[in-house]
Amino acid sequence: MKSIFYSRFFILLPWVLIVIIVMDIDTKRSSVRSTAGSYLARLGDTQRRERPAHAAPAGANRTALQPLIYAVTPTYSRAVQKAELTRLANTFRQVHRFHWVVVEDAGARTELVARFLARCGVPYTHLHALTPRRFKRSGMPRATEQRNAALGWLRTHRATREPGVVFFADDDNTYSLELFEEMRSTRGVSVWPVGLVGGRRYERPIVENGKVVGWYTGWRADRPFAIDMAGFAVNLQVILANPRALFKRRGAKPGMQESDFLKQITRVEDLEPKAKNCTQVLVWHTRTEKVNLGNEPKRHQDSLMIEV
Amino acid sequence: MKSIFYSRFFILLPWVLIVIIVMDIDTKRSSVRSTAGSYLARLGDTQRRERPAHAAPAGANRTALQPLIYAVTPTYSRAVQKAELTRLANTFRQVHRFHWVVVEDAGARTELVARFLARCGVPYTHLHALTPRRFKRSGMPRATEQRNAALGWLRTHRATREPGVVFFADDDNTYSLELFEEMRSTRGVSVWPVGLVGGRRYERPIVENGKVVGWYTGWRADRPFAIDMAGFAVNLQVILANPRALFKRRGAKPGMQESDFLKQITRVEDLEPKAKNCTQVLVWHTRTEKVNLGNEPKRHQDSLMIEV
Numbered sequence: 125m126k127s128i129f130y131s132r133f134f135i136l137l138p139w140v141l142i143v144i145i146v147m148d149i150d151t152k153r154s155s156v157r158s159t160a161g162s163y164l165a166r167l168g169d170t171q172r173r174e175r176p177a178h179a180a181p182a183g184a185n186r187t188a189l190q191p192l193i194y195a196v197t198p199t200y201s202r203a204v205q206k207a208e209l210t211r212l213a214n215t216f217r218q219v220h221r222f223h224w225v226v227v228e229d230a231g232a233r234t235e236l237v238a239r240f241l242a243r244c245g246v247p248y249t250h251l252h253a254l255t256p257r258r259f260k261r262s263g264m265p266r267a268t269e270q271r272n273a274a275l276g277w278l279r280t281h282r283a284t285r286e287p288g289v290v291f292f293a294d295d296d297n298t299y300s301l302e303l304f305e306e307m308r309s310t311r312g313v314s315v316w317p318v319g320l321v322g323g324r325r326y327e328r329p330i331v332e333n334g335k336v337v338g339w340y341t342g343w344r345a346d347r348p349f350a351i352d353m354a355g356f357a358v359n360l361q362v363i364l365a366n367p368r369a370l371f372k373r374r375g376a377k378p379g380m381q382e383s384d385f386l387k388q389i390t391r392v393e394d395l396e397p398k399a400k401n402c403t404q405v406l407v408w409h410t411r412t413e414k415v416n417l418g419n420e421p422k423r424h425q426d427s428l429m430i431e432v
Numbered sequence: 433m434k435s436i437f438y439s440r441f442f443i444l445l446p447w448v449l450i451v452i453i454v455m456d457i458d459t460k461r462s463s464v465r466s467t468a469g470s471y472l473a474r475l476g477d478t479q480r481r482e483r484p485a486h487a488a489p490a491g492a493n494r495t496a497l498q499p500l501i502y503a504v505t506p507t508y509s510r511a512v513q514k515a516e517l518t519r520l521a522n523t524f525r526q527v528h529r530f531h532w533v534v535v536e537d538a539g540a541r542t543e544l545v546a547r548f549l550a551r552c553g554v555p556y557t558h559l560h561a562l563t564p565r566r567f568k569r570s571g572m573p574r575a576t577e578q579r580n581a582a583l584g585w586l587r588t589h590r591a592t593r594e595p596g597v598v599f600f601a602d603d604d605n606t607y608s609l610e611l612f613e614e615m616r617s618t619r620g621v622s623v624w625p626v627g628l629v630g631g632r633r634y635e636r637p638i639v640e641n642g643k644v645v646g647w648y649t650g651w652r653a654d655r656p657f658a659i660d661m662a663g664f665a666v667n668l669q670v671i672l673a674n675p676r677a678l679f680k681r682r683g684a685k686p687g688m689q690e691s692d693f694l695k696q697i698t699r700v701e702d703l704e705p706k707a708k709n710c711t712q713v714l715v716w717h718t719r720t721e722k723v724n725l726g727n728e729p730k731r732h733q734d735s736l737m738i739e740v
Binding site: 131138139155160163164204206207208210211214215217218219220292298299300301302305317319320322323324325326328330339342343363403404405408410411412413415416417418419420421425426427428429431432 | 439442443446447468471472511512514515516518519522523525526527528606607608610611613624627628630631632633634636638648650651711712713716718719720721723724725726727728729733734735736738739740
């Protein structure tokens with residue numbers, strides 16, 4: 125009798141241990157898709173992969189239900205371009221369920237950006253759209269063609285019912301990680317404060333009883349949506365349900381791009397305030413100084429060609 | 433006979449499974465100390481902890497032998513301060529075996545920086561050192577007192593034989609993650625190229641047969657070490673073995689801080705070239721534009737006080 129008890133015990137014990145260990149793994153493994161460690165390890169063998177694998181994380185069934193964040197980043201060739209993309213990637217690498225749509229202002233994808241993206245450890249799509257020369261003047265809104273190219277890509281490559289959130293992430297702003305978790309629950313169009321914009325420390329939607337009722341801004345308070353490009357996100361399904369909503373060239377004025385676009389897809393009273401009813405600054409409209417290259421030699425002087 | 437075989441088999445099988453599962457966990461768990469996921473989870477309960485716990489990672493015995501990187505960041509109060517610290521933390525959070533020494537130019541630690549650091553997910557030490565008013569002039573080197581305060585802290589709080597590497601990480605530069613893995617093996621003083629500095633696309637040490645033999649620079653090529661603050665790292669033991677080596681005020685000129693400091697602790701021929709013999713740009717001397725606050729109201733107009 126005793127020996128039967130012991131044999132049953134020793135047969136059951138390890139199975140119980142297995143169950144406990146497996147449950148422990150599932151809870152401890154992070155839901156972060158790609159860690160810095162695996163990113164650095166990957167840098168060694170970038171030749172083989174055109175883009176990072178979408179590794180299915182443990183606990184994928186939990187995260188798969190979360191909307192994918194599509195960050196649309198227009199970028200153009202200049203001295204600080206790779207530096208800006210580097211610090212963006214350093215931030216975006218830590219956001220799970222994230223897809224980076226990088227749109228170059230160029231007639232074709234450049235080698236520099238293609239090489240950078242292939243190694244950056246962030247899932248991405250690399251597009252290009254050239255701004256016609258007649259629009260490259262001061263006083264003209266910028267990055268219109270690039271943002272519209274990204275909208276076009278979403279409309280042709282993403283299906284209705286796919287959960288997603290679209291955000292316009294310019295390449296010199298500063299983003300906290302919390303911002304992405306705030307915007308992830310966007311059902312229609314969500315809004316939040318932006319730091320260092322409009323000649324003020326911050327601009328923000330004014331919220332009463334959970335609704336946007338006005339704008340705290342230092343610049344053109346008459347704008348229908350007095351908000352910066354970094355201050356809102358749109359549910360993917362809203363983008364797909366409004367196939368003609370685009371950023372405008374004709375009749376557009378600088379600073380009115382956001383309003384022109386948003387009024388095609390939403391109304392002020394339907395906006396969803398994020399960041400604790402728009403009382404937290406989680407994104408900053410930083411601007412990087414133009415680089416002084418006054419000492420750059422006219423002809424190449426170094427013995428090597430070095431990418432910067 | 434058959435039944436004994438089966439019973440033995442079923443007793444051994446689960447133990448074999450347990451061994452396989454445990455080995456699998458050990459190899460799959462990342463060595464990254466703190467992931468973005470755990471950082472975001474921690475944000476909820478920051479009240480209790482003054483600073484993030486130094487969680488012992490699985491595989492700690494492997495990483496514990498690696499030198500700890502001490503990044504010294506002088507910072508001062510201004511509109512973009514929190515934004516700059518945010519993007520630095522977003523980068524540094526992904527570097528394992530890392531300790532951030534943040535030194536404020538202030539008479540006391542500020543609430544803003546203290547609160548930021550407590551929540552940032554990077555192990556840190558928070559110091560302060562006020563720059564005397566007479567040194568706050570253009571043409572004077574900057575952040576001297578703050579860097580020296582960090583050196584003083586290292587000398588009083590770190591022991592000989594502790595493996596470490598000290599790096600001066602200004603708060604507006606752009607750092608790739610690869611840079612930190614390059615500097616981690618510094619035995620004495622290591623050097624590498626810096627992008628967007630000295631009026632050129634990059635400056636770099638010129639290396640022949642593994643030794644630094646000169647400098648590719650567009651500005652004051654007569655400097656003994658024609659290198660930016662972001663272009664070198666020093667082994668902790670070199671800092672401890674030269675207790676009087678400091679950044680100078682007396683007789684110091686802007687742009688000479690690096691040379692004045694380095695000639696107290698090393699010689700050009702002893703420098704260790706990193707980043708593939710100084711042919712890769714892994715750090716950029718970016719500068720953030722001063723913020724235009726022209727529309728900021730003289731008196732507080734918003735109904736709330738919002739930190740930016």
